[in-house]
Amino acid sequence: MTSVKHIVFDIGQVLIHYDPDAAFRSLIPDAEERKWFLDNVCTSAWNIEQDRGRKWSDAEALLIADFPDREHHIRAFRQNWHQMITHSIDGSVEIMRKLIADGHDVTMLTNFASDTLREARERFPFLTESRGVTVSGDIGLIKPDKAIYDHHVEIFDLEPSATLFIDDSAKNVAGAKAAGWRSVQFVDSATLKADLNNLGVRV
Template sequence: MTPVKHIVFDIGQVLIHYDPDVAFRSVIPDAAERKWFFDNVCTHDWNIEQDRGRKWADAEALLIADFPDREHHIRAFRQNWHQMITGSIDESVVIMRKLIADGHDVTMLTNFASDTLREAWERFPFLTESRGVTISGDIGLIKPDKAIYDHHVATFAVDPAATLFIDDSAKNVAGAQAAGWQSVQFINPETLRADLARLGVRI
């Protein structure tokens, strides 16, 4: 296996916690109704299109046309977005900062809407400490499409075979591997430390 020269972090559920349910507990108090809402209205598939670059106003309009009685709840998704980021994953941040301090080439690759990531930067300055970040919402590409990994390679001049990608999603890990990268699925910081050590990255 090619020695790791470049380390690429995902952001959500690797460096920061993301939980839409938390933001909706006061909006839709009933747990079963909240689940129905996320399963049928503000779904993952709907939200990922904002990560691809769709504007929130357009996204809301699409849903309100189909669920006019849910307009307040639909608009609450963006309005309450800041509550969905419940905090940092501190030990992951420690690992990332140690890698940077030790001279490793660290970048980020994330499925994130352009505006909400910039809000996250304000709250979590460590998200700006790597050499750079590929933001899906800025370029109109999302993981696990091969094109976003290729875009990152071209932008940051990394060698795919020598690049390690860390992501919580098995699909995104597989996408990176299909693009010729090395990749591990993030489970928790302790497992990440073990994965790095196994791949010859000392921290």
């Protein structure tokens, strides 16, 4: 088996914690109503289209047309986005920094809107420390589409069979494997360290 030459990190839920509920706790204090809003109005399916490159103004207009009484809450999704990133996941950040310090080729591949990733990188400087990042919102492609993995390979001159991808989403892990990469699902930092060691990458 080809040794691991390239290591690619996802960002959300691997290096930084993302929780939309956190941004609405004060706006919608009732937990059941808040869950209904995030399950039926500002849904993950709606939000992923901003990760694909849709403008926030267009995204908001779509929902406001269907839920005019919720306009304030709909606009609050982007306005309060910074509250959704509650903290860094320090164990995996430490692993990534150790890999970079040891001379491993580390890049990032993320489903993220262009503007919100810029905000995240200002708050969390470690998001600028890898060799580079492919941002779905910049190129109009999202995981687990094979095209985004192929794009990352081309841009960063990677060897797919020698590339290890780390992502919290099972479908994104499967997408990487379908693109000819190796991939592990992120559960926690201790498991990631064990997975890397099992693949011959000492951290």
